[in-house]
Amino acid sequence: MSSVEATIEGAKRLAAFTAIDSHFPKDAKVVGIGSGSTVIYCVERIVEKKLAGEISSDVIYIPTGFQSKELIINGGLNLGAVDGYPVIDVAFDGADEVDPALNCIKGGGACLFQEKLVAECAKKFVVVADFRKNSTALGTQWLQGVPIEVVPTAHAKVRQDLLAMGAITATLRLGGKAKAGAVITDNCNVIIDAHFGKISDPVALAQKIKLLVGVVEVGLFINMATASYFGNADGSVTAKFSNGEVSQIQ
């Protein structure tokens, strides 16, 4: 691992540990686990605290896809499902980009539908990320585009719609060397990544995309996060809250 990669991994771990220490409720019954490389450290911290007797072994964990289901099982935690537990105390998840209002672009790992479902069911949604995700405006740092989950037969029509709507690019996500053809989501759909440049009105854009026939869900998470923790390269953590407060944790 290069020193840059090590710094980023350290930042993810720091953000995840701080978020768990600050937001895992003492009396938690049901907790959502997001997807991606940063939530791995959330699960690491939860397992550590469970073994230390600081987290009850009765807590049920709700995954947001195949990867987080494996994380829960391999961590020896109790696995639940969102259709059995539609009320979740808190959900922890990563993000691809977060703006000052804590609106997020999510879906870099193609899990956005179940991530949004779990976040919507959660009383609190806490984002964990490294410093690269801390942004002043969506679409300025995550240039791959807004991930959009689409029913496979509608992909060509939705790409056309997105370009007509002003997208600079609207690309069907492919599996590359690991999978010939399109990436297929945990819900058997495909992903279109649509780059709009700087997104000045994320609320309006999310609503417009969601209305397109064929769109299952949009990777714009608007007004959903309660708090966002960013691990920094210098070993500090920046915490941002939905009420506008920002704090630096050394």
Ligand SMILES: O=C(CO)[C@H](O)[C@H](O)COP(=O)(O)O
């Ligand atoms: O939305 C996601 C998956 O669909 C991830 O949470 C997002 O891509 C961030 O991932 P990472 O923690 O690996 O940077």
